[in-house]
Amino acid sequence: MIEVLYFAWLRERTGLSRETVETQAATVADLVEELRARSEGHALAFSDLRAVRAAVDRRLAGLDAPLAGAREVAFFPPMTGG
Amino acid sequence: MIEVLYFAWLRERTGLSRETVETQAATVADLVEELRARSEGHALAFSDLRAVRAAVDRRLAGLDAPLAGAREVAFFPPMTGG
Amino acid sequence: MEVELREAPFDPAAELAAFAAPGAGAVVTFTGVVRGDDGVERLEIEHWPGATEEAIAAMVQEARARFALSAVRVVHRHGTLQAGEPIMMVLAAAPHRRAAFEAADFLMDWLKSRAPFWKKAHRAGSAAWVEARSEDEAALSRWGDGRGPASTVS
C-alpha cells in the first residue's frame, strides 16, 4: 500500500490529488508503469517522464529509486517557488 | 595656486578643512613634501603615506600623478562608506 | 517565526519594519512580485502542505549553518495572487554584509527550485503552468556540492 500524491499538471491530468495504490513495484519506474495503466489521464500525466519529478517519503528520488518500505510517493513537475 | 582639501584625520591633524597653496609642485608627491614643511600638524598628517589617498580634481591619483593644470587636490584616508 | 506560509497578502514594508535583528550591521531583503507584463492577470500558487514548511525550514537551518546570521525570515504566499502583489520575501540580517547578501541569495536559489511550489499563470482566456527555468536549476550548483538542505523534498 503506497500513498501516491500528484501536484500541478500531474494532478490535473490524473484528476487526483492523491490515491492509495496496492502495489509490489520495486522502483519508482515500476510504479509509474502501473500507474500509467490506470486511466487515460494517468497515461497522459506520465507521457513525458523528463518533465516529471518524484519524491519518495518526501525526498527527491530518481526513477530507479527503490520503494522497499516506502509509504508515500509524490509526482510533480520541477518546482517553481520564489 | 592649488586648493588643498583635507578629510577625516588629515583634517584633524592639519587643523584645516582646506587651504590655498602657492606651489610649483610637479606631482602629488612634490606637493606633499611642501605641505609637510608647513606645520607639525601637517608633518604628522603625512607621516605615513601608505595610509593617505589623494584625489586630483576629484579623481583618485597616485603620488606620482602630475599636477599640471590641477586646481584642487584632496587628501584623505581610505574611504569607509556604506 | 522564521518561516511563514500564508494565503493572505502581506506588506513587505511592514515585514522589514517588524524584522528585529539586534546587533546586525547589515540587513538584506528580497521581495518577489507577480509581474504583470506578458498579460499575466493573476498567479495561482499550489504547494504541498506540510512538506513545504519543512523544506523551507530546512533551507533556513542550512543558511544559518553556512552564514553568520543575526536573524532570518522567509514569508511565502500560496493560493491566488494578483499582478503586482508580492509573492514572497526573504529577510537576512548579519553583523557583516557579505553573510546577509549570501544568505538571501542562497535561500532564493533553493526556494526557486526545491521548495514544493508550482505556479500557474492566468492570462485573459488562458492559463498555463509556469515552467522551471534551467538557469534556476543551474544556480543551485553555486552552493558547493550540489546537495541541498538535509530534509524533505531535497
Added chain:
Amino acid sequence: MEVELREAPFDPAAELAAFAAPGAGAVVTFTGVVRGDDGVERLEIEHWPGATEEAIAAMVQEARARFALSAVRVVHRHGTLQAGEPIMMVLAAAPHRRAAFEAADFLMDWLKSRAPFWKKAHRAGSAAWVEARSEDEAALSRWGDGRGPASTVS
C-alpha cells in the same frame, strides 16, 4: 530621486514602501545599521559635499549600465548617528532576481570603498576613525577590470 544624501534619520520600511518599480519581479534592499557592539555609542560620518553626490550618482549610472534594472535608489546619511540607526540603504528592482541582487551587491562594494565618507566611532571616553577593511578593497575586483564608475573620486 535616485540618490539622497541626508543628515536626518530615515526609515528603511518607509523607503521600501515608497520604492516604486513598475514591472519589476524582484526587489532587493540592503540596509546598513550602526552596530552597537564593541561599545560604540555613536558614529560621526564625514563626507565631501558635492563630490559625494557625484560619486554615488556615477555608481548608480554604472549599475544601470551593467544590470537590467527597473529602478534603483541610494540613501546615505552623514553627520551624527546613534547605535542602532540605519546608516544607508540601497534599493534595486529588476525583472529578474539576479540583476537586482548583483546591482545591490555592486553598489555596496563601491559605496564602501569609493564614496567619500569617513566614519569616526565614538565609545565611552574615546573616539577613533574606522579603518578601511582590506576585504572591502579586495571586493572591488569582483566587478571586472577594477576600474570604477567613470566619475569623481574613482
